[in-house]
Amino acid sequence: MKLTDAIGPENVKLDMEATDKREAIEELIELMAESCERCDADTILEAVLARERDGSTGLEKGVAIPHAKCDAVARLRIVVGVSHDGVDFESLDGKPSHLFFLLVAPTGESGPHVQAIAKIVKMIKLDRFRERLIKAKRPEDVIETIERVENGEA
Amino acid sequence: MSNPLGNILLYIDGSESSITAAQLAITMAKTYQSVLRVMYVVNENLLAELLKARVFVQMEKMDYERDLEEDGKRYLNYVVKLGDRKGIKVETVLRKGVVHEEVAHEAEQWGADLLVQGELGEVLSLRDSFYEEGERILRKVKCPVMVVRGRERIERMYEEA
Structure with missing residues (x-):
């Protein structure tokens, strides 16, 4: 699967306003719900927070990948957020998270979910990829960057 | 002379491309009177990578x-x-493990004359393609490999078979 099949400019938020972990998750879910009429934001929030209680998805290098499986979505949904100030997401290295990928998949469809997470984990290892997303001026820049890396052009 | 396509092994990962590969493999099995075995592998390696990266908990x-x-x-x-x-x-085979190793092992043990798989996925770099199993399978198996593309044409072939 291609990530850009699941992420459009409407699924990208630059200049996130959240100042803490819960606010960041809420802001991302709100963005997801804006482009998905049938997505139940409250159920998604509950699922993502439950997953975070098992262990934070704040990784190193300023990236967090909160995710959950729940039937409040009909297919894999992904949103991307950028916080220039950074958010304490209880990350592995203790540093603030600036780049967020929130993924929610229905319970009966794990394959694409796992593949998408794996692909994101792979991409965020690339310094230039992270830098380009953080410096993006428009949501379209984020999509273009993801697409270029997916196509092996970056 | 024995059938050069007596045993066809099909690897699927659930992608649309692998279903196209399945349609072609079935069409070929019918044409060449082959035994067709389809295989899926739970990618334990990938899950282990995600656990190691701390994206997943145990x-x-x-x-x-x-x-x-x-x-x-x-x-x-x-x-x-x-x-x-x-x-x-x-025939169906479900395995767990390292995908390319499991497919190569099955191909060898069963005596596959041909391995059929869907299109190769995108790789982020040629040096580092840990999740691109199609590429790894291609390099690992010892029998001939067919990488299937051209969905519309193959769908027509399957319907006409």
Whole structure:
């Protein structure tokens, strides 16, 4: 699967306003719900927070990948957020998270979910990829960057 | 002379491309009177990578492993039904492990004359393609490999078979 099949400019938020972990998750879910009429934001929030209680998805290098499986979505949904100030997401290295990928998949469809997470984990290892997303001026820049890396052009 | 395509092994990962590969494999099995075996592998390596990267916690990894196994059963059953529609009996194999190693092992143990798989996925760099299993399978198996592309054409072939 291609990530850009699941992420459009409407699924990208630059200049996130959240100042803490819960606010960041809420802001991302709100963005997801804006482009998905049938997505139940409250159920998604509950699922993502439950997953975070098992262990934070704040990784190193300023990236967090909160995710959950729940039937409040009909297919894999992904949103991307950028916080220039950074958010304490209880990350592995203790540093603030600036780049967020929130993924929610229905319970009966794990394959694409796992593949998408794996692909994101792979991409965020690339310094230039992270830098380009953080410096993006428009949501379209984020999509273009993801697409270029997916196509092996970056 | 024995049938050069007596045993066809089909690898599927549930992608649209692998279903196209299944349609071609069934069409070929019918044409060449081959035995067709379809295989799905729960990618334990990938789950382990995600656990190591701390994206997954242990319980979650186990949960996803069960989910992927169920996905695999569903995909295999779907290919069996595709075979039924054309009067082709399809054998199924579900394994867990390192995908390319499991596929190569099955191909060798069973004596596959041909491995059929869907299109190769995108790789982020040639040096580092840990999740691109199609590429790894291509390099690892010892029998001839067919990488299938051209969905519309193959769908027509399957319907006409």
